[in-house]
Structures are given as C-alpha cells and as structure tokens.
Amino acid sequence: MAWRASPFRNSCAMPVKRIFLFLTGFLVTVQDFTVMVGRSFRYLFVHFRLRESLLEMDRLGVGSIPIVFLANLFAGLDMALQFSVVMAPYGASNLLGRVVATSIIRDMGPVLASLVMSARVTAGITSELGMMATTQQIEALLVMGVDPVDRLIAPKILAGMVMLPVLSVVGDLLGVLAGLMVAEFGAHVPGPLYWSGVRSALTLPNLVNGMLKPFVFGFILVAVGCFYGLRTTGGAQGVGRATTKAVVYAAIWILVANFLISKFLIDVWGWKL
Amino acid sequence: MIRLEKVTVAYGEQIVLDAIDLEIPTGKTMVILGESGSGKTTILKCVLGTLHPVSGRVLANNQDIGKLDEEGLLRFRQRMGMVFQEGALFDSLTVGENVAFWLWEHTALPDDKVEERVRTLLRFVGLEASIDQKPSDLSGGMRRRVAIARAMAAEDPAFMLYDEPTTGLDPFTSKSICDLMRRVQREFKSTNIVVTHDLTDAYRVGDLFTFIKDAKVIATGTRQEIEHSADPFIQTFLSLDS
Numbered sequence: 001m002a003w004r005a006s007p008f009r010n011s012c013a014m015p016v017k018r019i020f021l022f023l024t025g026f027l028v029t030v031q032d033f034t035v036m037v038g039r040s041f042r043y044l045f046v047h048f049r050l051r052e053s054l055l056e057m058d059r060l061g062v063g064s065i066p067i068v069f070l071a072n073l074f075a076g077l078d079m080a081l082q083f084s085v086v087m088a089p090y091g092a093s094n095l096l097g098r099v100v101a102t103s104i105i106r107d108m109g110p111v112l113a114s115l116v117m118s119a120r121v122t123a124g125i126t127s128e129l130g131m132m133a134t135t136q137q138i139e140a141l142l143v144m145g146v147d148p149v150d151r152l153i154a155p156k157i158l159a160g161m162v163m164l165p166v167l168s169v170v171g172d173l174l175g176v177l178a179g180l181m182v183a184e185f186g187a188h189v190p191g192p193l194y195w196s197g198v199r200s201a202l203t204l205p206n207l208v209n210g211m212l213k214p215f216v217f218g219f220i221l222v223a224v225g226c227f228y229g230l231r232t233t234g235g236a237q238g239v240g241r242a243t244t245k246a247v248v249y250a251a252i253w254i255l256v257a258n259f260l261i262s263k264f265l266i267d268v269w270g271w272k273l
Numbered sequence: 274m275i276r277l278e279k280v281t282v283a284y285g286e287q288i289v290l291d292a293i294d295l296e297i298p299t300g301k302t303m304v305i306l307g308e309s310g311s312g313k314t315t316i317l318k319c320v321l322g323t324l325h326p327v328s329g330r331v332l333a334n335n336q337d338i339g340k341l342d343e344e345g346l347l348r349f350r351q352r353m354g355m356v357f358q359e360g361a362l363f364d365s366l367t368v369g370e371n372v373a374f375w376l377w378e379h380t381a382l383p384d385d386k387v388e389e390r391v392r393t394l395l396r397f398v399g400l401e402a403s404i405d406q407k408p409s410d411l412s413g414g415m416r417r418r419v420a421i422a423r424a425m426a427a428e429d430p431a432f433m434l435y436d437e438p439t440t441g442l443d444p445f446t447s448k449s450i451c452d453l454m455r456r457v458q459r460e461f462k463s464t465n466i467v468v469t470h471d472l473t474d475a476y477r478v479g480d481l482f483t484f485i486k487d488a489k490v491i492a493t494g495t496r497q498e499i500e501h502s503a504d505p506f507i508q509t510f511l512s513l514d515s
C-alpha cells in the first residue's frame with residue numbers, strides 16, 4: 001500500500017542532502033523571524049496601539065499571576081531548604097539569605113517565571129494565531145488592508161516585554177519570602193540574619209540581571225509563539241504541531257539566552273556579586 | 274476593471290492556473306464556474322495579491338498588483354471586499370465588532386457613528402438582532418451574511434470578491450444572498466468576481482461567465498454565449514444542473 005505513510009519515509013534520503021536542506025531551512029527561518037520582529041518593532045514606533053497593547057498586557061500578565069507565584073513560592077522553599085542543608089556543615093548558614101536571594105534574582109526567578117509562562121502564553125498565542133491562520137482569518141485581515149504583524153503581533157511582543165519583568169520581580173520577592181520561612185522554621189537561621197543577607201544581595205549587577213533577563217525572555221516567549229502561529233498550515237493537526245514546536249523552541253531559546261546573558265553580565269562586571 | 278494577463282500559478286510541480294486571461298469590466302459581475310479543485314479560489318487569491326503568480330500580471334484599474342510593495346498592497350486592499358468560502362470571521366470578536374473592524378482600522382469615526390453604520394449594514398443583511406453574538410453562535414448562512422456585511426463596510430468598495438457564497442445553504446438563503454450581492458453591486462457600482470458551483474445562483478448574479486477546467490479558461494462570455502458553446506464539458510455542466 002504505497003499511499004500509506006511509511007515510518008521510514010524520512011530516513012532513506014541522502015544524509016548530506018538532508019543536512020544541506022536542514023541548514024538552508026534554518027537560515028530561511030532565521031531570516032523570516034528577523035523580518036517579523038523588525039516589522040513589529042517598527043510598528044511599535046510608527047503605529048503604536050495603546051488599546052490592543054493594554055488588552056494583551058492584561059491577558060498575558062494578569063492571568064499568569066497565580067502560576068508564576070506558585071512556581072516561585074515552591075522554588076524558593078526548595079532552594080532555601082537545599083542550600084541550608086549544603087551550607088550548615090560549613091557553618092555558613094549566615095550566608096543563606098544572600099545565596100538564596102542571589103540565585104533567585106539572577107537565575108531561578110526569571111527562568112522559572114518564563115518557562116511557566118511559556119507553557120501558558122506561548123502555547124496560547126500559537127494556537128490562537130494558528131487557528132486564525134487555518135481558518136483564513138489572517139488572510140481576512142490582509143484583505144481588509146491590515147497587517148497582522150501590526151494588529152496582532154506588535155502589541156503581544158510589547159506586552160511580553162513589559163509584563164514579564166513585572167511578574168518576575170514580584171515572583172522573586174515571593175521566592176525570597178518563602179526562603180525566609182524555611183530559614184526561620186527549618187534551618188534555625190534567625191530572620192534578621194537571613195534578611196540582612198538578602199539585602200546585601202540587592203546589588204546593581206544583580207538587579208540589572210534580574211530585570212534584563214525577564215525582559216529578553218518575555219520577548220522570546222511571545223515572538224516565538226507568534227512566529228509559529230502565523231505560519232501554521234494544515235488544519236487542527238497543524239495547529240497542534242505548531243504549538244508543540246513553539247513551546248519547545250521557546251523553552252530552549254530561553255535557556256540559551258539565560259546562559260548568554262549571564263556570561264555577558266559577568267564579563268561586564270567581573271566576578272563581583 | 275480587473276484583468277488577468279497570462280497568469281500562471283503552480284504549487285510545486287502542480288500547475289493550477291496555466292496562462293489564464295480574464296477581464297472583468299468595471300461595474301460588472303464575473304462568475305467563475307468549474308469543478309472543485311480547478312483553481313477558482315486561486316484566481317481570487319491572485320487578485321487579492323496574497324498569492325504571487327509564477328508569471329503573468331494582474332491589473333486592477335490599470336494598476337499592476339505584482340508591482341505593489343507590502344504597504345501598497347495593504348492600501349490597495351482597503352477598497353476591496355472579500356467574502357471567504359468559510360466566512361473567515363474573527364471569532365474573538367462579536368458580529369458587530371467584525372463589521373466595525375474596517376471602520377475602526379481605517380477611519381477616525383466616533384463610536385456612535387461606527388455603531389450607526391454597523392447597524393445599517395447588519396440591517397441590510399437582516400442580522401441586526403445578532404449584533405452582540407459571537408460568530409461561533411451563528412449558523413453557516415448567518416455567518417456568510419455577516420461576512421458580506423463586513424466586506425461592504427469598506428467605504429464604497431471598488432471590488433467585491435465572493436468565494437462560493439451560497440454553497441451548502443438552503444435555496445431560500447441562497448436566493449437572499451444572491452439578491453444581496455445584486456444590491457451590493459447596484460449600490461456601490463463595484464466590480465465583482467463570484468466563484469460558485471451553482472448554475473442557478475450564477476445566473477442570478479452574473480453578467481459574464483467563465484469556465485475553468487484543467488488549469489485553463491475553456492469559455493468566457495455572456496449567458497447566451499456560454500449556452501451556445503460547443504464545448505462538451507460546458508454542455509454537460511449546463512445539462513446536469515437543469
């Protein structure tokens with residue numbers, strides 16, 4: 001039965017040809033993505049849409065508060081617990097607040113918030129835009145003389161870049177407070193000691209780190225979702241495929257960007273905390 | 274006036290339109306007939322400029338659509354109305370908001386003026402009562418009528434394109450949609466392209482008729498010219514329907 005999809009249909013092709021096709025495909029994707037992003041930023045300046053932007057901020061940010069808070073709460077609890085176990089034998093418990101706060105502000109807070117958000121926001125955006133693409137609503141926009149990048153994407157990207165830092169900062173605070181509970185009741189570190197450690201972690205490099213990362217991650221998780229949503233083809237199955245792809249790529253790029261920003265900021269400020 | 278000159282479209286290896294020539298004079302309605310999958314929707318996409326032909330030109334009022342850049346296309350389409358095969362209403366917006374969309378995007382009308390116009394348009398298609406409903410709560414025929422109202426919202430649309438506006442509807446609704454299309458044409462003096470399978474509806478709305486088969490135009494002309502065509506495919510098509 002020749003018309004039946006063979007599970008081996010992809011693996012027979014020549015490996016060299018496949019690598020070549022993969023590379024050219026990758027380059028074209030990067031180019032398309034850059035064009036989309038460039039157009040959205042241009043629209044943010046030449047044709048700013050206050051109404052749509054506020055709506056998107058509400059949808060994207062306010063709705064995500066509970067999950068971001070929960071994620072940070074338990075991450076803070078767990079991290080304080082683990083660090084206190086590791087540090088107690090060295091008599092370093094007095095550093096607990098500083099270590100917990102630093103790791104939350106620098107890494108855990110922004111990364112966790114973004115990963116949790118990408119499950120919610122990226123998936124939501126891709127399936128919504130994917131549905132619109134497969135039911136010709138995107139074409140209908142074009143036909144009415146409206147650029148979908150202007151109307152749909154630019155406000156979403158702006159919302160991501162504004163809301164993620166806000167959510168992330170509040171989430172950081174919650175994580176640090178959760179750590180305080182563990183310190184006080186589990187690790188026998190007095191509250192004021194923990195708290196002074198936390199305050200000593202609020203340095204300029206840490207704060208810049210804690211704001212820059214969610215800003216970039218917010219951009220990534222929305223832009224990737226929009227990108228794969230807009231180019232969805234192939235009906236309901238296509239929407240599912242695009243959504244999976246977008247969530248996976250958003251998560252990977254967030255982690256890649258996390259490392260690169262960490263590296264960059266350490267290079268800028270040296271090994272200071 | 275819309276003119277296609279030697280337009281060829283291919284998806285990969287498959288040639289969907291093969292050097293098609295077509296002309297629709299200003300203010301006339303051209304009906305495109307043909308089997309399913311013969312490339313009728315593809316012609317509309319070329320006219321909209323959402324699909325670029327491999328070769329050939331598409332002219333609208335002597336403007337070559339292929340020469341327009343992205344922004345020029347968006348501006349060109351503002352005077353165009355299109356009713357999609359499946360309606361393509363924005364399902365996150367209500368019926369009223371769908372119809373208001375064009376006005377919100379391209380005019381600075383105050384809200385009460387927009388609402389007034391939206392109500393007029395919805396009354397025109399007999400759906401004023403559904404103004405606050407979501408498209409998903411409507412029947413297929415109602416959705417199609419909202420799509421027509423939305424397409425008319427462009428201030429005096431110069432071109433109206435309909436992709437199978439009556440397919441799958443009962444005869445009464447079909448007739449009312451055809452009457453509606455006639456009224457739109459009379460009101461706006463627009464140049465129209467209607468794609469359909471249905472001969473009865475074609476005769477109701479059309480001034481000119483074109484048959485597409487195997488990626489080519491096999492006949493084009495007025496009803497009389499078509500009916501006197503010697504082509505066996507057309508004769509079969511006409512006889513099957515009556």
Ligand SMILES: Nc1ncnc2c1ncn2[C@@H]1O[C@H](COP(=O)(O)OP(=O)(O)OP(=O)(O)O)[C@@H](O)[C@H]1O
Nearest residue numbers: 284289307308309310311312313314315316358437
């Ligand atoms: N995106 C696409 N990719 C590949 N092939 C396509 C695509 N869109 C259409 N086709 C092919 O082009 C041909 C013409 O399609 P088109 O949609 O224009 O047909 P149609 O005449 O409108 O049919 P129907 O009456 O069923 O709507 C079909 O054979 C279809 O397989």
Ligand SMILES: [Mg+2]
Nearest residue numbers: 313314358436
């Ligand atoms: Mg079609």
